[in-house]
Amino acid sequence: MGVSDVVRYRVYELVVEIASASPESLGFCASSTILPQLLEELSAEDVLLRVTSIEMVTALAGSPHGRQYLAQQGVIDRISNLLVGADSDPLSGLYLPGLVKFFGNLAILDSPQQICERYPAFLQKVLHMAEGHETTMVGVGVDTLGVLGSNIEGKQVLQKTGSRFHNVLQRLGEHARSAPTDLRVRCLDAMASIMFLPPDQHTDDLLAMAESWFRSLCSRPLEMLRSIASQPFPELHCAALKVFTAIANQPWAQRMMVDSPGFVEYIVDRSVDPDKDSKDAKFELVKALINAKSTAQVFGNQHYLSLRAYHREGPYYVRAVSTVAVEGAE
Incomplete structure (x- = not known):
C-alpha cells in the first residue's frame, strides 16, 4: 500500500469486495485496520482521493452488513456533513455527485x-x-x-x-x-x-x-x-x-391521449418508427394499453380494436401491397 496512491486504492478495492461477501469477512477486514484506514480517507485533503474513497464506501454500502457497519462507525453521518459543507467548498463539484449517489443507493436499498x-x-x-x-x-x-x-x-x-x-x-x-x-x-x-x-x-x-x-x-x-x-x-x-x-395504464392519461387529435392514430402508425428499438418501444406502449383495465372503456370500441390488431400483428408487421401487372409494361 506504500508503493503509490494507485496501489493503495487497488488494495482498498479488494478489501471492500472481500468485506461485502459476508459479515464474517467484514469483521476480518475491519480488524485488519485496512477498512478503518479507508474510512479515514473520506477526509483526505486531496479531492480526487476523496472522490475515490466515496466510491469505495458506496460499494461497501451495497450489502446489508456493510450498511450496518458504516452506520455504527458514524460514516453515514460524516458523509451527510460533507454534503452539508459542500456549499462552502469550491471543489465540491468533484465529489458532490458521489455523495448524492451514496445516499441515493441508501434510499433505494433501505x-x-x-x-x-x-x-x-x-x-x-x-x-x-x-x-x-x-x-x-x-x-x-x-x-x-x-x-x-x-x-x-x-x-x-x-x-x-x-x-x-x-x-x-x-x-x-x-x-x-x-x-x-x-x-x-x-x-x-x-x-x-x-x-x-x-x-x-x-x-x-x-x-x-x-x-x-x-x-x-x-x-x-x-x-x-x-x-x-x-x-x-x-x-x-x-x-x-x-x-x-x-x-399508459392510468385512466387520466388515456383520456388525455384520446382527446389529443391524431394521437391514437400515431400510436398504431408503424411508419413513424424507423428502427427496431423504436418499433419495440412502440409495441411496449401498445402492450401497456392493452393490459390496462380501463382502455376499452376510455378508448372506445374502434380504437381499442385497432390497438388489439396492432398487438396481435406484432412490432414488425408489414402490410402486403398487391400490384397489378399491365400488359406491355417493362
Missing part, C-alpha cells in the same frame, strides 16, 4: 422516507441540482430523482416537498425540450420512473398526484413528448415512448 427524513440535506441537494443549469449536476440530480421516484414510498417523499417538486418538474420539462441530447434522455427516463404507478397501486390520491406531476412538466405535456418522439434521434424517440408507456 427506505426513501427514513433516509430523506434523517438526512434532509440529501433531498434538498438533489432538488437544487435538478433545478440548476450546470449540465453534470443536473444529470446527477435527475438520475437520483428517477431512483427515488421508482417506488411508491419514494414518490410520497417527493410529494411531501409540495410546490418545490412541481417547480423541479417544470425544469425537467425544460431540460427535456432544450438540453443536450444525453441529458434530455436522462430527463425522459426520470419522468418515466417518477410517473409510473403499478396497477395494484391505483388509488385516487396516487392517480391525482401522477396527473398533477405530469401537467407540471409544461402547458401541453402530451404534445411536448409527442414532438420529441417525432424527432429523428432513436434515443429520444424511444425515451419519449417510454414516458407514454409509464402512464
